[in-house]
Amino acid sequence: MSETTNARELSAVVRLGPETATPALSTALETGALFARADTGVLEVTGPGAVSCLQGLLTNDLEKPGDGAFVYGALLTPKGMIAADGWAARDGTTVSYTVPAVGRAAALAIFTRSIPPRLARTSDRTAETTVFRLAGPQALAKAQSAGVAVPAGPNRSIHAMVGAASCSVARTGDRGPFALQIAAPGPAAATVAQQLAAAGVLQVGPEGLEWARILAGWPRLGVEIDEKTIPQEVHLDELGGVSYTKGCYTGQETVSRLHFRGHVNRHLRGLLFEAEPALDASGVFQEGREGGRVTSVAWVPEPRVAGGGRWIGLAMLRREVEDGVTVRAAEREARVVELPFALPFTAPA
Numbered sequence: 001m002s003e004t005t006n007a008r009e010l011s012a013v014v015r016l017g018p019e020t021a022t023p024a025l026s027t028a029l030e031t032g033a034l035f036a037r038a039d040t041g042v043l044e045v046t047g048p049g050a051v052s053c054l055q056g057l058l059t060n061d062l063e064k065p066g067d068g069a070f071v072y073g074a075l076l077t078p079k080g081m082i083a084a085d086g087w088a089a090r091d092g093t094t095v096s097y098t099v100p101a102v103g104r105a106a107a108l109a110i111f112t113r114s115i116p117p118r119l120a121r122t123s124d125r126t127a128e129t130t131v132f133r134l135a136g137p138q139a140l141a142k143a144q145s146a147g148v149a150v151p152a153g154p155n156r157s158i159h160a161m162v163g164a165a166s167c168s169v170a171r172t173g174d175r176g177p178f179a180l181q182i183a184a185p186g187p188a189a190a191t192v193a194q195q196l197a198a199a200g201v202l203q204v205g206p207e208g209l210e211w212a213r214i215l216a217g218w219p220r221l222g223v224e225i226d227e228k229t230i231p232q233e234v235h236l237d238e239l240g241g242v243s244y245t246k247g248c249y250t251g252q253e254t255v256s257r258l259h260f261r262g263h264v265n266r267h268l269r270g271l272l273f274e275a276e277p278a279l280d281a282s283g284v285f286q287e288g289r290e291g292g293r294v295t296s297v298a299w300v301p302e303p304r305v306a307g308g309g310r311w312i313g314l315a316m317l318r319r320e321v322e323d324g325v326t327v328r329a330a331e332r333e334a335r336v337v338e339l340p341f342a343l344p345f346t347a348p349a
Helices: 023-031 050-055 101-114 139-145 186-198 206-216 252-261
Strands: 014-016 034-037 040-046 070-076 082-091 094-100 121-124 129-135 156-162 165-171 180-185 266-273 283-286 289-301 309-318 326-329 332-337
Touching: 014 206, 023 034, 023 206, 023 289, 034 186, 034 206, 040 050, 040 101, 040 129, 050 094, 070 101, 070 252, 082 101, 082 156, 082 165, 094 101, 094 180, 101 121, 129 139, 129 186, 129 206, 139 180, 156 186, 165 186, 180 186, 206 289, 206 309, 266 289, 266 326, 309 326, 309 332
Parallel strands: 014 289
Antiparallel strands: 034 129, 040 094, 040 121, 070 082, 082 094, 129 180, 156 165, 165 180, 266 309, 266 332, 283 289, 283 326, 289 309, 326 332
């Protein structure tokens, strides 16, 4: 295992059961809005060469969208495997890169090793920054009702006052696992949370963002993504996280070769289960042949149907396992579907 990933091991299957996926949570994601504190690391790169240095490391284009950009992209090993993924916000000569907490050490190591101090310096702002993420169709409107200024368009970031504190407010695109990100200095976190809750945004725990992620079909570092994952296997290109037109970056040769000349042997797909998946099984089989593994499962309640809902999941499947087929996954029958999932669901499957 490489030095950038030696602290990260593949986790067990993420499982969100009925005790966490409540009807209130489902309603918030389907017709309202929710927010939670995200478990992230925040790295800041500052200096005249910050943008150009990040341009040579990220899979996405940070230069073309200009100042105020908010783009999703990954950091790769020289062989093109994902070391960390995250969201980069460009503000003048400063770039803030927000990554899953499990990827913070890997990202920091890459920045420290690859960015010359004469061009830019890297700072770890994790301890002094609280990151909130909002999801649901009313997330933008509710945030505005809470007094939070929202970027005018997708994939943009601005600075806005929330109470007496200046916060970074960033907006994703349509396929994002969340709609809005608010990065607040530590002392202002309580004020941000209070204003959002007062405006009718449902405050939830980390499981709320996980549930939104699974519905969006978005891969998670350490779950769907391990140290051998190539960006196209988890659809980073389809999710807007890979540019095929920008200049060179670390790991680009593998990514470009697959895009223009080949294909991946496995990819991320959705599962619609006929019954609750087994707790201690993750294998996926098609006609008795192994086809992949289940990575995340979640119970999705249907508030309009008494006792209604169904189990869904994400799985890394071999390319030969096509959408629409029925497989045996986690010891239950399941249908393979394209991502993202769509609400509402009804029971039975």
